[in-house]
Amino acid sequence: MYDGGKILAGIAIFLVAVLLPVWHNAVVASAPRPEVKTPTHEKQCVDSAAVMRASHMNVLNQWREAVVREGVRTTVTPTGMTVSMSLTRTCMNCHANKKEFCDACHNYLAVSPTCWECHVEPKGSSS
């Protein structure tokens, strides 16, 4: 191989540069997993914690379609509760603090859902 040393060195430098975030995380401890505060006055959410963690966005989308497009406003949840399908009136009733609940994970994962551009966050949640 002509100029083998130069090529291999170049590849090595390239890999170091491209994988810099990985090295950075390996050396410096990665950001701590967010601690989500769960409400104290209600024991049960509209579905199991695992389902809510993985697919709360799908639940919210289904609720949205049902309420806005089909005019169905209440549902019986898999956990057997009858709830109003409302982000602000049902979800935020328990998870009242947007900063400590929604934003904690969304910021950690760098996702920015557009819910709050229109929906109004509960009072005092930005404090």
Added chain:
Amino acid sequence: MKAGRRSFLKNAGLGALGLAASKAFPTNAEGAAAGGGPRWAMLIDTRKCLQEKGCAKCAEACHLAHNVPTLPNPRHAVKWIWKENFREAFPDQEAEYFDEVLTSSKMLVFCNHCDKPPCTRVCPTQATWRRGDGVVMMDWHRCIGCRYCVAACPYGSRSFNWVDPRPHLANITPTYPTRTRGVVEKCTFCEERLPEHRPPACVEACEARAMMFGDLADPTSEIREVLRTRFAVRRRPGLGTHPEIFYLV
């Protein structure tokens, strides 16, 4: 089997006839409340409405309930319910010898919730549609802000959010969403109150009882009784949109 030209033409003719008949008599009739549900409509007694000069309690109640902003630039105005000069509200009404009180006054106008709404036909994302109960509904999640509906509505009932409305809201009602920049909005007949058997916010706020909300599909309803006994007009009926807001003059 050998099909002669004659029998082929006969069968083709029969087929065409059948197709035309199925078009002429649709199986699920649109228009009147499909499925036997209610058909919401509103009636405005203009004389009662004009009794109190400058009264805007209906608009205040609506705008508070639905987070409708008051914008400084009139060209950015977002309107759900407002007052329009008589001649602009009823441009095709020949009113030379009408009572001055009426023709020089401002008429209460808002979305007509037409039976044949032109706005819903042009929406490319189905963000607006006519529900079975007559409410011309909007899904703000789905609106892409193309403003076709604004152009299609002959009553100017639709407003586009040119600026973020949030900073222009004095009081925000937390249970109702605000809108965002780039979305079209309009009166929704208080569809959020209807399942709770509450009349629209404007009707509830009117102290002169000039507004009446009711079910046209029910022949015994109060609104049908008034429409039977009094003469009511609608805005620009010649356009064929079949507005469901009636005005007693």
